[in-house]
Amino acid sequence: MSTVVLLLITGVGLGAIYFLVASGLSLIYGLMGVLNFAHGVFLTFGAFLGWEVAARMGATTWAGFAASLLVGALAGAVFAALTERFLVQRLYERHIEQVLITVGLALAVVALFDGIWGTDARFISGPPWMSRTTTIAGANVPNDRFVAIVLAVVVLVAIVLFLQRTRYGMIIRAGVENRSMVTALGIDVRTAFTLIFTIGGAAAGLGGVLASHAFGYVSPMLGQTLLIFAFIVTVIGGLGSLTGAAIASVLVAVLQQFANYYWGYGDFAVVVLLAVVVLTRPSGLMGKKVTA
Amino acid sequence: MTSSPPSRDAATVGAGPTARPTAPVLLVRDLQAHVAGQQVVEHVDLQVAPTGVTALLGRNGVGKTSTIKAVMGLIGRSGTIELDGEDISTLPTFRIAGRGVGYVPEDREVFSGLTVTENLRLAERRGSEHRYDLVYELFPELEQRGAQAAGTLSGGQQQMVSLARALLNDNRVLLIDEPTKGLAPRLVTEVAEALARAAEVAPVLLVEQNLQVVRDLARHVVVLTDGRSVHHGDASDFLDDPVATQRLLGVHGGTDPAGAA
Amino acid sequence: MTDADIGTDRRRQAVRVLLPLGLVVLLACLPLLDISVPGILPGATYTPGTLHLLALAWVMAAVALSYHLLFGVAGLLSFGHALYFGLGAYGLGIVMRELQLGLVPAAVLTLVVAVVMSTVLGAVSLRVTGIPFAMVTLAFAQAAYVWVRRDPERVTGGEEGLRLPTEFVPGFLVGVADTRNLYWLALAVLVLAYLLTAWVQNSRAGHVAEAVRENELRVRVLGMQPVLVKLAIFVSASVIAAMVGMVHLLLNSGAVPHVMSAEFTISLLLMVVLGGVGSRWGAVAGAILYVLLNQRLTVLAGGAWVESLPAVLRIPLSEPLFILGTLFVLVVLFLPGGLAGTVARVTARSRDRRGDDGPDRRPHPPAAEEPEADDVPQRLEVT
DSSP, rough: HHHHHHHHHHHHHHHHHHHHHHHHHHHHHHHOOOOOOOOHHHHHHHHHHHHHHHHHHOOHHHHHHHHHHHHHHHHHHHHHHHHHIIIIIGGOOOOHHHHHHHHHHHHHHHHHHHHHHSSSOEOOOOOOOSSSEEETTTTEEEEEEEEEEHHHHHHHHHHHHHHHHHHHHHHHHHHHHOOOHHHTTTHHHHHHHHHHHHHHHHHHHHHHHHHHHHHSETTTTTHHHHHHHHHHHHHHHOOTTTTHHHHHHHHHHHHHHHHHTTTSSSHHHHHHHHHHHHHHHOOOSSSSSSOO | OOOSSSSOOOOOOOOOOOGGGGSSSSEEEEEEEEEEEEEEEEEEEEEEEEEESSEEESSSSHHHHHHHHOOOOOEEEEEEEEEEEEETSSSSSHHHTTEEEEEEEEEOOOOOOBHHHHHHHHHHHSSSSSOOHHHHHHHHHHHHHHBGGGGGGGHHHHHHHHHHHHHOOOOSSEEEEETTTTTTHHHHHHHHHHHHHHHHOOOEEEEEEEEHHHHHHHEEEEEEEEEEEEEEEEHHHHHHHHHHHHHHHHHTTOOOTTTTT | OOOOHHHHHHHHHHHHHHHHHHHHHHHGGGGGGGGTTTTSSSSSSTTTTHHHHHHHHHHHHHHHHIIIIIISSSSOOOTTTOOOOHHHHHHHHHHHHHHTTHHHHHHHHHHHHHHHHHHHHHHHHTTSSSHHHHHHHHHHHHHHHHHHHHHHHSSSSSGHHHHHHEGGSSSGGGGGGGHHHHHHHHHHHHHHHHHHHHHHHSSSHHHHHHHHHOOOHHHHHOOOOHHHHHHHHHHHHHHHHHHHHHHHHHHHHOOOOOGHHHHHHHHHHHHHHHOTOOHHHHHHHHHHHHHHHHHHHHHHHHHHHHTTHHHHHHHTTHHHHHHHHHHHHHHHOOHHHHHHHHHHHHHHHHHHTTTTSSSSOOOOOOOGGOTTSSOOSSSSOOO
């Protein structure tokens, strides 16, 4: 029983990190038709800058941790906004070239991170409470998972409120459905493109800091590894669907945890799930619609 | 350029520039358009009179919708497109709409995940007054159903949302593509009434298969065949000419009020 | 058509056959010659180091051709092509060692596995199109990558990689002294891959695939099954990749997990885009450029003069992939059509200057000068 609870909660915690990466990916794809290979780089950049800040302010203090979250989100947001504005937007409406640009950027920037921070993983530490465990139903759950879950829920609620309550949110929801009709109403969707990259980048940067705590290290490949699972999550959840991304994140991560524990092949279970979804529901669990 | 049909008086209203008071609000000359490398509009000349309805007619697949989309900048195009004398042929779509071109697409294209109210709010353009009074007077249902997701509306109601989005703003011209397509006869009448009101607010370029609606509303017609404009003229003269309507539309405009719908 | 025109046509035809043939003969003679190209090749052409580098370039060019078939011809953006290359490399080694088979029977068996696997996985992946297809192919390849790295069955050698079981390989293909033979093998596989690619491209399936890329609906109206055609191209490309992967195993005396990674597929994408999407010669040239550049940049990164630079310059310059990635971004932004497109543009321009308005096929104008047109080949659309 305690094992099941542990796997379940750590799975949801991992799902929270997947969601932070996948939410941006899914919205970017839904609105712009771009598969953003550079999304992992936003995450890694956030994780490294967050780590640098925490190290300077005292990695084991709460202030240092809070600052690393803030800086991580900010770093991801700024990097993403610049990427959209100066690279992706130059190739407006040319989706494949946009994908290629993000592939090239990811390659170059990961190499640059290698050069700056070295290829070896940096082991990190946070406030002591984070690495302790809390006992729930007999299971000793690492506290950092709770932080990840809470923050992912906060991000989810924030994005939903943004999409539902603001004019730009409305433009993004409409644009995911039918971008050309939005422009035919006199709206310049390019602003919405930059905005969605910025939001996605911020979530990824935040996810980077949380992932580095959950895994205990940060390395230049951190984002690339998570990116592949985030891709799988977005396909399973339905490209462009925020709710789908949230459900699929948890589904994939929990499945992965259980399969890893009982069978040893968590990654395969995820790929099999992907194959099953693609065969039975090619448009994913929630299809192409932002229902929030 | 324009080869006129053999009817007696069809060529009386030519494609050339007219005197100031009746200067066209929208002037299209030698328009070509393509979709995915495929030429869909070969050569279209047309002008929309500063008041009333100008109908764009032709059989299915002759390029009526493509012509409208090309004017909106939604597909690749070349040629002259002037709005009140200003060249808009190279502007991006959102700027064309921003210059005061209202667009009601063929398949309504309401945002089905957004509520009716949100669909209208999205259409609010900066620098324009927003005529909710007019919209809700024409379509009271939209006010009642404001909180309903547009995707759950009936086809007729969706058409109202689509028309309302265009009527909400102060537009210089409205491009309305097959507003009665697939609607029940009762709704056709309702939409036609709304179109008549719309034409009082701004001049309309209307694509319409229902020739009775055209007869009731339109003053001028432009007829396309195979991506080319082949006839310009007075609406009732054209519709009363069984030879011309048979040849260009495949119907007897004078005898069949249901038209090709 | 005048006699002179026919003459020119014949001459062109002859040039088109003889030029590549002469080039292959010349390349085949390289191990017997003593040619030095300082700055590009690490040593004289007969030295094992240079031969190995060139052989690697031919192998990568061959696998890039198979990727060209997928991406350039059928418009299938796959991020999992490394799976089949890796399948060839690992599969051949594992089959030889585990089943105690000789090189040829093991290679045949591996190819059969490649056909079956690419048919099954291709059929699943092709349920979705465009970007989702890219993600699904990536996921399959990633699963295989994780498998060879973790090595749960103790057959792939894990992170260390698989060692070539030399006892099953004919002696003339083993060892540094025989790099020459491996060089010839690599060249042969490149020629074979080129001919196969050209054959598939000119086959009915190839033509239909290109038509599908342009307009899927039109093909469906003509009563053809776009999915089956795409699957045929997918399987062909995968099998060619597996074949080349086997040569890669022999050439490197082993296989490492990298050959199955997403990075490997991305490097293929880089080669094809650098060379010019849709061009066979472009794919070959792009791959050779990539391999040589990667090698030279690695040498450069280790150079003493780079060490002496300030960090702002030293860090980017010491990362070959940073330079390659940046180059790639610049090509996508400013050189649509890559090398092949640029060459076509330059020759078209010089021909225009000479006023030669012959009836030969003109390359399309560059996409950059015609932003609105959507039928320019450099404008990539994926089905």
